[in-house]
Amino acid sequence: MNIENKVALITGGASGLGLATARNLHSKGAKLVLMDLNEDNLNSAKEELKDNVIGIVTNVADEESVKKAIQSAVDEFGSIHILVNCAGIGSASKTVGRDGAHPLEIFKIVIDVNLVGTFNTLRLAAEVMGKNEPENDNECGVIINTASVAAFDGQIGQAAYSASKGGVTAMTLPIARDLARMGIRINTIAPGIFDTPLMAMASDEVRKPLIEMTQFPKRLGDPDEFALLTAQIIENPFLNGETIRLDGGKRKNLLINKFTLSVKNFKVVQQKEGI
Numbered sequence: 561m562n563i564e565n566k567v568a569l570i571t572g573g574a575s576g577l578g579l580a581t582a583r584n585l586h587s588k589g590a591k592l593v594l595m596d597l598n599e600d601n602l603n604s605a606k607e608e609l610k611d612n613v614i615g616i617v618t619n620v621a622d623e624e625s626v627k628k629a630i631q632s633a634v635d636e637f638g639s640i641h642i643l644v645n646c647a648g649i650g651s652a653s654k655t656v657g658r659d660g661a662h663p664l665e666i667f668k669i670v671i672d673v674n675l676v677g678t679f680n681t682l683r684l685a686a687e688v689m690g691k692n693e694p695e696n697d698n699e700c701g702v703i704i705n706t707a708s709v710a711a712f713d714g715q716i717g718q719a720a721y722s723a724s725k726g727g728v729t730a731m732t733l734p735i736a737r738d739l740a741r742m743g744i745r746i747n748t749i750a751p752g753i754f755d756t757p758l759m760a761m762a763s764d765e766v767r768k769p770l771i772e773m774t775q776f777p778k779r780l781g782d783p784d785e786f787a788l789l790t791a792q793i794i795e796n797p798f799l800n801g802e803t804i805r806l807d808g809g810k811r812k813n814l815l816i817n818k819f820t821l822s823v824k825n826f827k828v829v830q831q832k833e834g835i
């Protein structure tokens with residue numbers, strides 16, 4: 561889909577990955593609807609971007625709030641062509657920690673914002689996209705969700721977060737199947753660690769091993785690199801139903817694991833052979 565003159569909804573668009581996406585799509589001529597809980601940050605984003613942008617205080621997990629925001633977007637710009645779901649929250653709580661079992665309320669809140677919020681926004685936006693005049697290939701809309709590498713490789717304390725992001729990843733293909741007849745594509749980005757206010761909350765103790773696991777380049781991701789991928793997903797008509805890791809090859813260091821394995825095997829051989 562051509563980005564110029566299209567209407568793009570960005571949840572979590574007032575900060576971090578969402579704001580970087582907003583800047584990039586705006587520079588390519590999109591009209592923006594930023595949906596975020598944080599009113600101050602929404603106002604700063606609007607001041608920075610100036611033309612063709614509205615900001616709406618929205619809670620993605622709340623049905624009425626998203627319905628109102630989508631209606632405001634249609635009233636202002638007439639339609640919706642693109643949705644980028646970036647709104648999300650993190651959490652860190654062990655299944656059973658020093659203070660007892662994981663608070664159930666925290667687990668539910670994380671699922672509610674990251675998973676239910678993503679679905680809530682995309683189902684309502686897709687309904688509007690379906691009414692667009694089809695473009696090339698009969699395309700009417702593009703949806704991008706944000707999961708995390710924690711969907712595949714969650715760390716200690718990330719049960720709730722990983723479950724929410726695993727859900728976002730798992731629902732991508734069935735939604736692509738559901739929306740195909742409406743000419744709407746959907747893809748998910750699974751970022752590694754990016755330099756945003758969300759990550760700034762993490763201690764060095766958390767950040768250091770995560771950077772260590774990144775193969776190359778060994779640094780935090782730049783939000784502009786996330787924005788580059790969102791634009792490519794929008795512009796590439798054959799990309800559908802996929803979750804794309806954007807993580808500098810972040811994996812556990814297999815060399816160490818193999819080495820440990822061979823030492824263990826050697827010990828077993830030693831015992832067997834009586835060496």
Ligand SMILES: NC(=O)c1ccc[n+]([C@@H]2O[C@H](COP(=O)([O-])OP(=O)(O)OC[C@H]3O[C@@H](n4cnc5c(N)ncnc54)[C@H](O)[C@@H]3O)[C@@H](O)[C@H]2O)c1
Pocket residue numbers: 571572573574575576577578595596597598601618619620621646647648649650673677706707708709750751752753754755756757758759
């Ligand atoms: N930064 C990273 O390293 C990283 C890694 C993997 C995945 N992610 C995911 O990327 C997305 C964006 O994260 P970020 O790093 O830009 O964080 P961020 O905190 O900078 O931005 C998130 C935005 O979402 C908004 N938000 C939170 N709850 C909301 C709600 N209920 N309704 C509407 N808006 C709400 C916040 O106000 C904030 O502006 C999140 O889904 C996060 O889980 C981030």
